[in-house]
Amino acid sequence: MKKLSILITLVSLLGCATPAQHFNRQALALRFNSFIINTTQFQHQIYTTKNLKKGGKLHVYLDGDGTPWIRNRWIADDPTARNPLILRLMSQDKQPSILLGRPCYYGLSQSFGCDNKYWTSHRYSKTVVQSMTHALNSWLEKYKFNEIVLIGYSGGGSLALLMADGIENIKKVVTVAANLNVNTWSKYHGYATLNNSLDPSDVVRLSASIQQYHFAGKEDEVVPAFIIKHYADDQKNAQYFELAGKDHVCCWESEWKNILRFIE
Numbered sequence: 001m002k003k004l005s006i007l008i009t010l011v012s013l014l015g016c017a018t019p020a021q022h023f024n025r026q027a028l029a030l031r032f033n034s035f036i037i038n039t040t041q042f043q044h045q046i047y048t049t050k051n052l053k054k055g056g057k058l059h060v061y062l063d064g065d066g067t068p069w070i071r072n073r074w075i076a077d078d079p080t081a082r083n084p085l086i087l088r089l090m091s092q093d094k095q096p097s098i099l100l101g102r103p104c105y106y107g108l109s110q111s112f113g114c115d116n117k118y119w120t121s122h123r124y125s126k127t128v129v130q131s132m133t134h135a136l137n138s139w140l141e142k143y144k145f146n147e148i149v150l151i152g153y154s155g156g157g158s159l160a161l162l163m164a165d166g167i168e169n170i171k172k173v174v175t176v177a178a179n180l181n182v183n184t185w186s187k188y189h190g191y192a193t194l195n196n197s198l199d200p201s202d203v204v205r206l207s208a209s210i211q212q213y214h215f216a217g218k219e220d221e222v223v224p225a226f227i228i229k230h231y232a233d234d235q236k237n238a239q240y241f242e243l244a245g246k247d248h249v250c251c252w253e254s255e256w257k258n259i260l261r262f263i264e
Helices: 002-015 019-029 085-091 126-143 155-164 182-189 225-233 252-263
Strands: 033-038 043-048 057-062 097-100 147-153 170-176 211-217 238-243
Touching: 019 033, 019 085, 033 126, 043 126, 057 085, 057 126, 057 155, 085 097, 085 147, 085 252, 097 126, 126 155, 147 155, 155 170, 170 252, 182 225, 211 225, 211 252, 225 238
Parallel strands: 057 097, 057 147, 147 170, 170 211, 211 238
Antiparallel strands: 033 043, 043 097
């Protein structure tokens, strides 16, 4: 009975974990290191693989929007993704890799500078982009990698494109199921237009020296493939790939090693 009581208590505690706590446990279970980096605007959570070393190539992962809203009616207290897909993708990557957290995500929603607008109306705002760019550049000063690859999932793909010009030694941008035309995406779903956010389709024309790879799921109803294709077709040195059997979440994990080999 004592063992049963302990088990019930543990299950209860796990059930009460916040999305950020659940995400952090998953990161630690995958043996990632955890750091906090400050900018003048926000704090950012960073998770890293254990094979970091100076020089060489670094993959920088950026997560999606998570859960900004509850049932599309109430602003979430914690926008952290309920499904830590980004961690499982990064765990398959043999390259030195980091996950750069967005402002106010991963347990930092009450930290300085945070307001729920930064995961709703201002989620891709200039303030967010500048802080993430500054955080990454500050972190890179320590390791000085020779080649940076930004890998953005969903809304993280939008941020990857918005950040790219500000990152030293950027070579490639990879997006997966990313809403690369924010206005079209908002109107498609009947959402309020994110007027306080930047839109990659309006402001980003990356140099041809930066290779772009944009992956869409043919069955994706969250970010329909046509949104990604229209963006890719308007860019220099960009390749577009539409994968059958993939929606917004399923089944990128099973394809991820192949995608990593391809972009290399």
